[in-house]
Amino acid sequence: MPELPEVETMCRCIRPAVGSRIRALKQPRSRLQPIKIAPRLSDFRRRVVGRKILSVTRLGKRVVVVLDAPESDQGDRIIFEPRMSGLVLLADPPSEEHVRLIFELSGKRVRQLLFWNRRGLGVVRLVSPRLLVRQLGPHILGPDALDVTPETLSERLGASRRAIKVALLDQRALAGIGNLYASEILHRAGIHPETPCNQLRPARWRKIHAAMQEVLEEAIRHQGSTLSDGTYRIARNRPGSFQVCHRVYQRAGEPCLQCGKAEIVRVVQAQRSTFFCPACQR
DNA sequence: CATATGTCCTGAGAGC
């Protein structure tokens, strides 16, 4: 978290910045460890100041801001990686001290683009189109979870011996799914998270695919999930609302909303919590 | 090659 729905929501929220020019780039001084940026601030600044924001897109769990080019060919891209606790915002960050990078804009209504990150695991990169392909091309990042077909999904994961829950988190195989949505998707699909991928037949891959589209689209409509730690926000006082729709995530010990009988169980897979209903998921 | 594990980072909450 933030996963695909939260990052998609961030992209939509910052899209009013399209058409603005970047006037300045600031890294607020802070008691905290600085986040990783590349290239170094001075080079980053030299390359973005004066550039116009042409578009905002999502690449898996990353926000991509496309800039115009000073000369003719294609411009640079700013890649925001929120990782665990990051947000890309136009205004109103949850706290001032965790604002890591400020792009001041020329817009009348949109004054700035902020990268906020509580834990500081996030990364911001400026890359040429060529470098973007090298660092985040199809050999690094699988097809987007919202674009993939059921056939491609089973082709990319079906031979793996790994548990389906673990495999769904592999961004090289499939981009956009994280720990929270992997559990929710498998619950809706009625599939046990520890099932090895290579034991799943085509009908079950279709179920996973359908559940994945359903959960992700519904989560986007709810503007993502804000968990008990409250980190994810659309703005300071605007949490997402998909958490009220969670059927298993962080519900260990509570009754399953589907069968009403079994209790939701928490297990650990690959050092991450997995939640599931032992009655509904087999 | 595929798969598994360790690391980064901060703040919240538990336990004493």
Place this chain on the structure above:
DNA sequence: TGCTCTCAGGACATAT
């Protein structure tokens, strides 16, 4: 009350 400890997990480096 204030200290120490554990935990959360996305992506990547390193190990098996």
